[in-house]
Amino acid sequence: MPDTEQARIRAAALPLTDPGSLDPLLDRIGDARYVLLGEASHGTADYYRLRDALTRRLIEEKGFSFVAVEGDWPDCHAVHCSVVASPGAPEDPGEVLAGFSRWPTWMWGNAEVAAFARWLRRHNQGLPTERRVGFFGLDVYSLWESLHAVLAHLREHDPERVRPALDAYRCFEPYAEDPQEYALATRYVPQGCEREVISLLTEARHSAARTASLDGSLTEFAARQNAEVLAGAERYYRAMLDSGPDSWNIRDRHMVDTLDRLMEHYGPGAKAVVWEHNTHVGDARATDMADIGEINVGQLVRERHMGAGVALVGFGSYTGTVIAADAWGGVPRVMEVPPAHTGSLEDLLHTALPGERALFVFPPVQFQRPPATGRRAWYHEERGHRAIGVVYQPRYERVGNYVPTVLAERYDAFCYLDHTRAVTPLRPTAAASPEVETWPAGV
Structure with a gap:
């Protein structure tokens, strides 16, 4: 990679050091009513913690109404009752999260989510009942x-x-x-x-x-x-x-329809934060998902609500550890995430920013790439972007864990964390599940 390209990446990188360093992203979000926060895996503590920090600021400074996650409605409704201090609900939302029984339990039943949920309850107790911030599940499995x-x-x-x-x-x-x-x-x-x-x-x-x-x-x-x-x-x-895209599309449409119902329920001016995997949050039209007829949450929210303001934020890392299982329904364990393969987005950013954490904020998406004869910025080039699901086998990573992506079209901003660590589950093991795997592995 030419030194000039490294220099351009370093020049565009904004340091991520503490909640205050999120100011440029808050500025980019502006008055948007939909902020979708991704993750490159379901088992990485750093993604949850960064989403936590940003979501707290969105709630405190911009008045966001609720958090909606890639989780089941019944389980998350129990968390909601705890965080809004409903009569008879457990006082500790961590207790509710520890009781999640659907595999993968560590996806929401982890110390990082429990810390956010406890903060949310404390925040809500200082507010009138009608202004308390909710917590809901968007998924379709239950x-x-x-x-x-x-x-x-x-x-x-x-x-x-x-x-x-x-x-x-x-x-x-x-x-x-x-x-x-x-x-x-x-x-x-x-x-x-x-x-x-x-x-x-x-x-x-x-x-x-x-x-x-x-x-x-x-x-x-x-x-x-x-x-x-x-x-x-x-x-x-x-x-x-069936082997086609129908089941994936049914699931993501359901999640966006649920989001729309929640926004309608909360009324005019409602604002939503969504926590889901990058493969749901990042606009499918900027990936090879579109080639096989798949849509996703990020695409649908942009199509339906761009006029109300939509911000899609992706996450990625070069190496570290992650909680995942070898097979669907298996017992989770801490796995080593190998260095991203040569030529991938994560490899590109690691070469320019070894050991660093950085925020990239992109111009408004227009889905109009530069002509083939012109020079493209690195974030307008298509590169493999790593996606790790709840099922992960590092030895097969090169085969199916990279999604061809045009970064600045898939997201409005991107958080790069060079080295990341696994979440801490609230339960040591996970029960087997009859659910089936969805592409990419267990996302």
Whole structure:
């Protein structure tokens, strides 16, 4: 690499040393109502800590309304109740996070998230109830948990309307809460439980609409959201056996639809911080995901809400350690992350900034790259960008862990941390899971 290119990278790099060094990123975010914060792996402490520091500033200085994460709605709703100090909720949100049972438990059940959640509860206790900052899950996996939650809600609050939930429960019951068994069964009965789920969802939407007009309570919203999760999960599991992009796209559309519902619930002027993997946060159109027909959260939020202000922030590192498992459902362990391979984005930045931490803020994205005859800035060149999932096998890293990326189109800003360390799980082991792996490995 020519020295001039190294010099250009060093000139563009803003040092990341403490929360105050995030000022240029806060300036770039401005009045944006959607700030999506990525991570290059689900098991790296430094990504969580940096997102924590930035999110605290967004909440304190810019009035953000809630944090939405790549987690299950029922589990994260329990965290939400703790951080907003709902009556009867545990006083320590770390206790709730330690109770997460769906694999990979370390993804949210770790010391770094617990520290943020405890801070959020302390912050909220100084605010009126209606201004307290929420914590929610956007993901689609919790089919059975959400079904049980809908059924329990109707039995307690609206027993006359419990029948659609019971019909759905009876339809899913033969599959013993095993999503793969359900998915396989739809090969022979393609509609599966779709009819029962649609009936339940329709009833939940009507009920939520009636109640929202009365008091705006989160109780009915949560019940409706569990029905939405049930519908999304049913579609996801029916699609997941195919090799195409459908299951991935169903999942990411569901997450953005959930985000939209939360913004509507919080009302005009609401602002959202999203914590997800880079492969969800970074705009898919700036990667090879677009070549195979995949969309993602970052792309959809830009397409739907660019007028309200959207900031996508990616993360990456050169080497270090990470918590991951050798196979889906396996026991996690601390793994060494080898140096990024030659020619990758991380290798490029390490060569220019060995041992450093830096922030890069890019001009507004226009998806108009320089002509082939002109000189491209390094952040407009396509390079492999490392992505580590909850399943990771370092010896195979060169085969499938790099996503071809045009950095300044995928993100509005990028945080480079040369050396990173693994998260600290709140539980020493993880239970096996019947969920299936999604590309890239376990993201």
